Amino acid sequence: MLVKVYGSAVFGVEATTITVEVNVDKGIGYHLVGLPDNAIRESSYRIAAALQNNSYKLPGKKITINMAPADLRKEGSAYDLTLALGILSASSQIKAPHIEDYLIMGELSLDGSLQPIKGALPIAIKAQEEGFKGFILPKQNATEAAIVNGLEVYGVENITEVIDFFDKGEALERTVVDTRKQFYENLEHPEFDFADVKGQESIKRCMEIAAAGGHNIILIGPPGSGKTMLAKRLPSILPPMTLHEALETTKIHSVVGRTSNLGGLMAARPFRSPHHTISDVALVGGGTYPQPGEISLSHNGVLFLDELPEFKRSVLEVMRQPLEDREVTISRAKFTVTYPSSFMLVASMNPSPGGYFNDPDAPVTSSPAEMQRYLSKISGPLLDRIDIHIEVTPVPFEKLSEGRKGESSVVIRERVTEARKIQTNRFKNLKNVHYNAQMGVKQIREFCGLDEASKQLLKTAMERLNLSARAYDRILKVSRTIADLENSEKITGNHISEAIQYRSLDRDGWLG
Template sequence: MLTKVYGSAVFGVEATTITVEVNVALGIGYHLVGLPDNAVKESNFRIAAALQNNGLKVPGKKIIINMAPADLRKEGAAYDLTIALGILVASGQIEAMEIGDYVIMGELSLDGALQPIQGVLPMAIKAKEDGFRGLILPEDNAREAAIVEGLEVLAASNITQVINHFNNKEPITPTVVDTQSEFLRQLDFPEFDFSDVKGQESTKRAMEIAAAGGHNIILIGPPGSGKTMLAKRLPSILPPMTLQEALETTKIHSVVGKTTNSGLMSQRPFRSPHHTISDVALVGGGSYPQPGEISLSHNGVLFLDELPEFKRSVLEVMRQPLEDREVTISRAKFTVTYPSSFMLVASMNPSPGGYFNDPDAPVTNSPAEMQRYLGKISGPLLDRIDLHIEVTPVPFEKLSDDRKGESSLLIRERVRAARMLQTQRFVDVNGVHYNAQMSTKQLRTFCPLDRTSKELLQNAMEQLQLSARAYDRILKVARTIADLENKDELLPEHIGEAIQYRSLDREGWMG
């Protein structure tokens, strides 16, 4: 007897429906075809034990299982439940007239229990697109799949529950999640708050500008000046994710199994990889590509602490993703694209010893040593960082002050207002949502300068010896400063403040 059961395979962040055809006929043998990997091939042992321990069996006949389309590689143990139910229906041990209405996925334990799987959200989205009635999967994945509205999500803890559901003995109650309330539940309770930061008013101002315009930022200062503390609080002032952004982010984390039982991610991701990370781990890849840290930071923040300590090859592979906001990984037989629209926040000491031009410092370095240290960061990478901020140590008077600083919620309201202006400005511009994404052509349109502003910018570039590449960055930052003040025109004070944020372009830093 021939039966068809449906599963799903994830490639990149998108899923493809897999048809599992099971034919049971006279003869002997178990044949699994359709480009399965070793984990799928080993499923027959798990399935046999699980069925036996639940009063069922794999029939002693010739079993041929085809996983179509046969040219796509099938990976992992998530097809155990799909194949097991196909065998039971094809051998007549259960009657499941409606089994073709569902996508079925789940890894089996030897006692028949269902283990959680990865990539559930893309599977659920694809199942709805392809017109399936619902999705059957392990309990631990239920809330994640239930984010997709209009899809019946049936969660089971073991294979017996699934069998009883199809035999109409104990129907499984669908899992329902209120996506909107789930999304809004944790928005206004940030774990790290700017009110905890003592002093550093100028740096907090720069962080607010970076958040408002989506600008990349680098913090330069001696050890203990608060660079990491400030960076960890940046997500708390970013605008809340839209529902579409939350779905995109959750989908990426679902592929690598990093979602929680709460389902939809409502907080913007904050990723902080160690400086020993490889280029593949950062941008994604591998024999069977997986998202890297920059994709896991999508719609959030990627924090690189002690930037010069990262291998130069690792930093250089970020250049294209920073520009294109996506990563394309090519292999001989397929190509995978992962989104990577993130804010880069980097921190570094100004010299190997951590101190710069400080005669009282415990460790000092010569100008040549400092230049060699800063030279580990390439000019093209710095070209993609809009704000260079010098962070100074906080004096004792401010550290001992018991008064709380401005809260993240208050700062975020100003950031949200500025982002709304940018959304309206770029409503007809494809692929641009905030100021940091503007091209040179759009700068000429949205950042016109009066004569005073032009003269100020010209004098600054000549006297401070700013590089030519700083010109566009200054205009973008100035546009964001104006948006925070709800001003349509760029004023000289906006240009003047933006010029301050190009420390590494000055003579004496990068040369």
């Protein structure tokens, strides 16, 4: 008897429906075809034990299973439940006339209980698009899948629940999530607040500008000056995620199985801080079957690289293209996967191997030559892609000891959100541009017009600092953001001069 059951495979952040055809005939043998990997090939042992422990059995006949499309590689253990239900139905151990109306996924334990799967959200979106009535999956993933409206989602703990649902008509408990209500209830209440930061008013101003325009920023300063403390508080002043951004971000985290503890839709912007020993594949994504890397996991959020010169140069260089294109494409012989990677890069570094500026009173001094050698670990093209370079100096005792609290993240975020609204309105007719940092050359020429005095000021700065064309564009983008924070339609000389100050590493004599 031939039976069709439906599962799904995830490639990138999109799912593809897999038709599992199970045929039970005279003879003996177990034949699994359709490019399954080892995890799927081993499923026969898990299925046999799970059925045996729940009063069913793997029939002693010729079982042929085809996973179509047969030329598409399938991987992982999430097809166990799909295969088990197909075998039971094809061998007439259960009656399941409506099994083709449901998409079924889940990994089986030997006692028949279900283990969580990866990619539940993209699979649920695909099931809804293709008109399936419902999606049956492990209970741990049910809240995540129930984000998708118009699809019946059933979270189950054991294979017997699914068998009784199809064979005996016993009802399963449907998981229902009010996506919008849950999202707006979970909008983050920041764990880290800028009110905790003593002093550093100029750096807070830089962080506000970076958040308002989505600009990349690098903080340069000695140990203990507050670089990491400031970076960790940046997500608290970013505008709340839109529903679309939250769905997009959750899909990426779902693919790597990172949403199980989050309970559905992500409301907080991601903050990723990989260690400097990370490999280039772990950072940008890849592997035999490409998975998202840290830059994609920080999509719509912040990627913080602490101690930037300590990262391998090859790791930093592979970031150059994703920083420009805001997506990363990983190619293999038979397929290509594209992951979104629109993130804010926040980097921090010491100015020298000893950790201090060229200061004779510093505990550990480094010569200008040593400082130059240390800084040269970061390539010019990568620094050009960072809009704001700012020096962070240690906070004096008077500031540390004062009881007065600084401006809170909530107040700063209000200003940032207002500036972002101006940008949203400005770019409403453009598909891939939502804030100033995403502007291309065409948009810069259109929205960053300068008067004659501002042009002259910028020309002087370009000649004296020997800035590249990309640095020129960065200055214009940052000035546009500063103008937006002041609700100014035109960019003035004050905006340009402030933006030029935020190119510390381009200034002659920076090394003393």
